[in-house]
Amino acid sequence: MGEEAEPGWEADPDDDWGVAVITTVGRQLRLRREAVGMRAAEFGRVVGYGEDLVHKVEGGKRIPRPEFLDKADEVLSAGGLLAAMKEDVAKVRYPKRVRELADMEAKAVEYGAYVGLSVHGLLQIPEHARALFEVSQSAYTEDQSESLVSARMARKSIFDRSPAPALSFVQEEVTLRRKVGGTMVWRQQLEHLLGVAQLRNVTLQVMPTDSGAHPGLSGKIEVLKFGDGTALGRSEGAYNGRPTTDPRHLRILELRYSTIRAQALSPRESAAFIERLLGEA
Numbered sequence: 001m002g003e004e005a006e007p008g009w010e011a012d013p014d015d016d017w018g019v020a021v022i023t024t025v026g027r028q029l030r031l032r033r034e035a036v037g038m039r040a041a042e043f044g045r046v047v048g049y050g051e052d053l054v055h056k057v058e059g060g061k062r063i064p065r066p067e068f069l070d071k072a073d074e075v076l077s078a079g080g081l082l083a084a085m086k087e088d089v090a091k092v093r094y095p096k097r098v099r100e101l102a103d104m105e106a107k108a109v110e111y112g113a114y115v116g117l118s119v120h121g122l123l124q125i126p127e128h129a130r131a132l133f134e135v136s137q138s139a140y141t142e143d144q145s146e147s148l149v150s151a152r153m154a155r156k157s158i159f160d161r162s163p164a165p166a167l168s169f170v171q172e173e174v175t176l177r178r179k180v181g182g183t184m185v186w187r188q189q190l191e192h193l194l195g196v197a198q199l200r201n202v203t204l205q206v207m208p209t210d211s212g213a214h215p216g217l218s219g220k221i222e223v224l225k226f227g228d229g230t231a232l233g234r235s236e237g238a239y240n241g242r243p244t245t246d247p248r249h250l251r252i253l254e255l256r257y258s259t260i261r262a263q264a265l266s267p268r269e270s271a272a273f274i275e276r277l278l279g280e281a
Contacts, residue, residue, distance in 0.1 A: 018092035023060035025069075025085050030058040032076040047071045063089060102155045104232065110225040111158070114170040114207075114216040114260045119180075119189065121152050122159075123169060123196060123204075128189045129153070131181035164201040170216070170257075170264050173209045176277060190278050197271050205264040206273050214263050215256035223250070223257055 033043050040058070041051040047068065056062035064072075066086045073082035105111060105122075113120055119128060129152045133145045140148065158165065176193070179186040197204040207214065215221075218237025225231045233253035234243045244250065265273060 018063075019060060021088050021092045022063055025064065025082075025089060026058040026060045028085070029064075029072060029076075029082060032072075032078050032082065033058075036076055038076070043072075043075065046075050063092065066090070102151075104224060105155060105158050106161070107226050108158075108165055108224040109227050110166045110223075112168045112221075112223045112257050112261075114221045114257060115175065116172045116207075116216055116220065117175065118178075119171065119175050119193075120169050122156055122167075123171075123193060124152060125185070125189050125192050126153055127181050127185040131185060159196070159199065159202075164199075166201055166203075168203040168205070168261070170205045170207055170260050172207050172216075173273075176206065176274060187278060190274050194271060194274055197267065197274075203267050204270055205261060205267055206270040207260065207264040208273075211263050214260050216260045221253060221257050221260070223253055 033040065038046075040054045044051045044054045047054075048071075049068070053062065057064045057068070066089070069082050069086050069089065072078070073080060076082065113122075118132065121129070124132075126149055129149045130145065133140055133148055158167070171193075176190065180189070193204060196202055207216070219235060219241075221233075221235045221237075223231065223233045230245065231250050232243050232245050233250045234241065235253055235256070238253065239249055244253075264270070
């Protein structure tokens with residue numbers, strides 16, 4: 001493995017908590033390396049990475065991969081100290097805004113979302129998500145793009161929670177017809193949607209293009225409810241797009257989402273619609 005295979009991801013300098021965690025990990029790595037009398041260049045050769053990248057990790061500039069920490073723990077005889085940091089590193093490898101979103105989703109007992117422009121992130125397969133990032137005009141490096149894809153996929157742990165939260169999604173017809181990533185990826189994405197729709201705690205509906213006007217035309221709507229009775233809502237077309245916990249705002253968002261669900265195809269009709277799309281390919 002050469003120096004081009006970088007051991008991790010770029011650290012976000014604006015993520016204070018993330019930087020603190022990675023700085024601590026890097027400091028522990030450097031202290032262990034110096035304690036055994038090993039220079040950075042020598043350590044890099046042993047673990048298969050370049051000296052410059054070792055310094056980046058030790059300086060808190062680079063988020064190390066799990067396997068890097070495992071190897072470092074072994075080489076430096078750290079007794080599990082470095083390997084144990086993988087849990088903390090796993091939490092900060094994703095952008096701050098993604099972590100905050102995943103944290104809210106992880107606490108929700110009910111989650112409802114209407115999406116009009118793309119397949120909802122929780123419903124995307126990796127290939128679909130990767131294709132979206134590649135055409136986003138955001139000049140992501142390959143490393144950044146893969147980190148974002150991994151972050152999006154990590155959020156899907158919501159489907160594995162026990163007890164399972166009640167999840168509902170309404171997708172515009174056009175989001176299912178758009179062949180993001182090409183025909184093969186498109187088919188895989190539709191097949192994935194059919195699989196998710198069969199989960200007992202998931203309701204998936206399609207909003208037909210010919211359904212006429214509805215409250216979601218101003219943008220995405222999300223409503224999350226938590227076990228303590230509180231709730232949070234967000235809409236691109238209301239309250240400046242910011243999350244709100246104001247009971248008056250939540251009532252409006254819930255009413256809008258309920259109206260959208262009432263106008264959309266039923267779950268059974270939606271599954272049949274997706275199957276017909278697959279048949280047309």
